[in-house]
Amino acid sequence: MLVVSEASVNSRWVKGEINEAFNDGKNIIPLFIEKIEYPKSLRVILNQYQSIFAYDSFQNALSQLLACIGVEPKNSVIGNIELANHNKNYNKEESQLIEQKGKQPNNHNGHEYVDLGLPSGLKWATCNVGAEMPTDFGDFFAWGETSPDSFPSWWYDKYGQKTTSKYNNEDKRKKLESSDDAASMNWGDGWRMPTLDDVKELVEFCEWKSQNDYNSSGIAGYLGTSKKNGNTIFLPAAGCIYGGSHLAEGKVGFYWTSLLYDIESAHLFFFNYNYNDGFKYKIDSRSMGRSVRAVLDVR
Numbered sequence: 001m002l003v004v005s006e007a008s009v010n011s012r013w014v015k016g017e018i019n020e021a022f023n024d025g026k027n028i029i030p031l032f033i034e035k036i037e038y039p040k041s042l043r044v045i046l047n048q049y050q051s052i053f054a055y056d057s058f059q060n061a062l063s064q065l066l067a068c069i070g071v072e073p074k075n076s077v078i079g080n081i082e083l084a085n086h087n088k089n090y091n092k093e094e095s096q097l098i099e100q101k102g103k104q105p106n107n108h109n110g111h112e113y114v115d116l117g118l119p120s121g122l123k124w125a126t127c128n129v130g131a132e133m134p135t136d137f138g139d140f141f142a143w144g145e146t147s148p149d150s151f152p153s154w155w156y157d158k159y160g161q162k163t164t165s166k167y168n169n170e171d172k173r174k175k176l177e178s179s180d181d182a183a184s185m186n187w188g189d190g191w192r193m194p195t196l197d198d199v200k201e202l203v204e205f206c207e208w209k210s211q212n213d214y215n216s217s218g219i220a221g222y223l224g225t226s227k228k229n230g231n232t233i234f235l236p237a238a239g240c241i242y243g244g245s246h247l248a249e250g251k252v253g254f255y256w257t258s259l260l261y262d263i264e265s266a267h268l269f270f271f272n273y274n275y276n277d278g279f280k281y282k283i284d285s286r287s288m289g290r291s292v293r294a295v296l297d298v299r
Contacts (some may be wrong), residue, residue, distance in 0.1 A: 129292040176259075
């Protein structure tokens with residue numbers, strides 16, 4: 001049973017459970033406790049199932065629910081509840097308790113992370129910055145920019161060298177400050193873009209396999225399984241943005257690190273799921289739009 005409320009349908013965790021249940025062929029019974037509409041991302045799946053509406057009459061909803069699961073109300077303990085009183089006292093706080101039952105994922109500032117048992121203790125986000133689910137591509141950022149619609153402003157200095165306002169030959173900065181970090185500025189305190197060493201640790205301490213249809217989502221990418229605790233992380237092959245065009249979508253995943261190489265280029269890591277030959281490291285133009293997978297220093 002899916003308890004449908006404004007909070008539940010906007011929860012990344014709930015969306016993940018819905019997709020998993022759908023992919024496993026399980027029956028879903030949507031029970032509305034608030035008068036809302038499904039978000040666009042859930043309509044295709046949930047409109048296939050018969051819904052039960054409890055916000056007008058809890059008693060009628062209970063009867064429908066029991067019928068769905070094949071239980072006669074007169075033979076059920078639930079059927080002897082004082083339904084009128086329950087309906088009267090049913091409120092948003094009770095619905096939130098229902099939604100919170102069971103194990104909740106780790107999260108910080110409303111964004112989920114996974115513990116992969118890494119030696120550093122570092123935690124990795126379960127989806128890209130700008131995404132709601134692990135299979136979503138999320139936003140694409142130029143290196144050092146915190147808005148997906150922004151790209152570096154370049155000009156030529158008096159010596160005829162290409163330059164920009166920050167992370168240039170004058171200030172000698174090589175690592176992103178939090179004010180220029182897409183993860184920090186979009187997800188808040190504690191989150192940041194990974195360093196090159198962070199990425200190398202992730203690659204080393206997980207087993208990686210290419211996926212051309214992860215969890216029947218139709219999304220290709222790389223799935224990492226922790227060598228220590230078996231937890232997993234999925235990186236979609238989101239491609240990149242170059243010259244206003246979306247390139248290599250569904251083929252390659254390009255992910256920024258926080259480390260600058262020179263005034264025009266920064267370090268990134270990438271994979272091509274077609275070749276299944278692991279991660280590679282490269283430097284590339286900081287003006288290209290790449291994915292960002294955030295990390296969190298939680299001990």
